[in-house]
Amino acid sequence: MNEEQPRYTAGSLRAVAELAWSSGRGRLLLRVALAVVASAVPVALAWLTKTVLDGLADPGRPLLVPVLLLALAGVAAAVLPHAVPYVEAELQRAIDLICRQRLYAAVARLPGLRHLEDPRFQDRLALAGETGSSGPAEVVGGALAGVQGTLMLGGFLGTLAVLNPWMLLPVGLAGLVALHGQFRLSRYRARVHGRLGHATRREFFYAQLLNSTSAAKEVRLYGLGGLFGARMLTELRWINDQRSRMDRRELLVQGSHGALSAVVAGAGLVWAVNAARQGRLTVGDVAMFVAAVAGVQDGLAILISSAGRTHEAMLLFGHYRHVVGTEPDLARPRKGLGAVRPLRTGIELRDVWFRYGDDLPWVLRGVSMTIPADGATALVGPNGAGKSTLVKLLCRFYDPTRGTVLWDGVDLRELPVEELRRRIGGVFQDYVCYDLTAADNIGLGDTGVLDDRDRIVAAARRAGIHEALAALPRGYDTMLSRSFDTPAYDDPGTGVMLSGGQWQRVALARALLRDRTDLLILDEPSAGLDAEAEHEVHQSLREHRAGRAGLLISHRLSTVREADTIVVLSGGEVVERGAHDALMDTGGLYARLFRLQASGYQEQEQDRAWS
Ligand SMILES: Nc1ncnc2c1ncn2[C@@H]1O[C@H](COP(=O)(O)OP(=O)(O)OP(=O)(O)O)[C@@H](O)[C@H]1O
Known part of the structure; x- marks a missing residue:
């Protein structure tokens, strides 16, 4: 995988918006509405608290309505932290589903083998499958969290401006520094993810060899367990090393930004207490000031982390777009003859x-x-x-x-x-032994007759495997695998392994099922x-x-x-x-x-x- 800087364009943003919209607009609009409400509630709480506190100091002021509203805002504040993640998770699942559907449809549409036999394409495919297809969901989630953070920030900045406009300067500066750091961090993270793709696939490859039944015999006969285990650990150590470096950088950036914000908040608090002592602020003002500073910090934190998350997801989404947009590896017909005539000569x-x-x-x-x-x-x-x-x-x-x-x-x-x-029908040298039932293993040769048991049996007879399959514990419904249960029966003991020659006949039966x-x-x-x-x-x-x-x-x-x-x-x-x-x-x-x-x-x- 090359080390070029990952990028995205306006086209990527449009693609994400289209994905979110097609995944279900009702859910999307509900999530947007919740983002608006969730950003308004903390600001309303701060203002209502100030009103109630100032009202307590002034016995003539009516307090029923502000108290009721405060209670209502409190209920909303208690419910929203549960409602927002639920709706967000639903939205993310819907977007993820449509992304995966498009990703695997794009891969299945590749007519040839050239891309699939290219290791660089495989790296991208792994990244697209792992992080790229969840990317749009992350982008939408991050963008909506960003909307929420921005609205909340706006509300509290307005509140701060009412109390002390000078506070806006240090708070704003601290926010900008943090935002810049977060952007750099997410670009770095996306680069590291790109670099990890190849090693992660290799680590997975060794882990699979250690677990798979097809490799089990050789691994044991040649005593390869230790060697493969060591190679897997070497890959894993390298991956962990890269991730640790990434985490250390994150700790440094986010820790220093947190400290800077705390210093700004502390200075603000000193000013507010001092102003209250001198009678320039009421007790309610101080409470609101403290809430506003905390709210600005929370809003900034949400905005910064969502900006980082969105940025990184957008960068990784590039791999997904690359795979989904991959040109077919075979030239399309120029004349476009509609049909292939039966072979005559x-x-x-x-x-x-x-x-x-x-x-x-x-x-x-x-x-x-x-x-x-x-x-x-x-x-x-x-x-x-x-x-x-x-x-x-x-x-x-x-x-x-x-x-x-x-x-x-x-x-x-x-x-x-x-x-x-x-x-064309055929048996390849490296035919596939599917972890499916005997009937499916043959029926896959012509999915149009997958459920036509007579045709499947006739093909099995021609390949000389009918008697052996009919004698299996569940006949043709027996699972030809020890890795999965037979789906139609809750019976873990029925899966069988065939011999090499029997598998070959099953593959032959699959080819013979296509009799036209x-x-x-x-x-x-x-x-x-x-x-x-x-x-x-x-x-x-x-x-x-x-x-x-x-x-x-x-x-x-x-x-x-x-x-x-x-x-x-x-x-x-x-x-x-x-x-x-x-x-x-x-x-x-x-x-x-x-x-x-x-x-x-x-x-x-x-x-x-x-x-
Ligand atoms: N996907 C591939 N990428 C690169 N080289 C390949 C690929 N597949 C096969 N080859 C190479 O092409 C050559 C011919 O391979 P092929 O499998 O066509 O031979 P074959 O005659 O079928 O051999 P066998 O009798 O051993 O099955 C070999 O040198 C092989 O290494």
């Missing part, structure tokens, strides 16, 4: 070059290949050859750096990306399956793929030999292509890898025969 990659960043090496180097609309294409090659990257381009998570990907001859960049993705797709991408769909299961699954996949485009990526070459075309990728380039037999005859990389794997199996067979 195929998908063609034409001289595609790709790298993840300008300073990173090329991952794909001039790849040209076609995935026909009704055939099975296999993509094989060594680790890091660029196979999964090519899949990311097909799903348009990234655009090629050079060259084009064509859907029936139309550049993917000209197609609406959501429409395109509706026509034109392209089915399977990136290592059977890596975790036993030999028999693998045979079964591939048989079922062949039936499912019939008549549509299929792209199969696998390191197990026995599973790809039946593909119509096998494309061999190495170092980001297509080095061979053809059917299995032709590639074997060529005797190139594919043939070498295939024979290597086959010889492994043959040796095993011989070992078995010998034993």
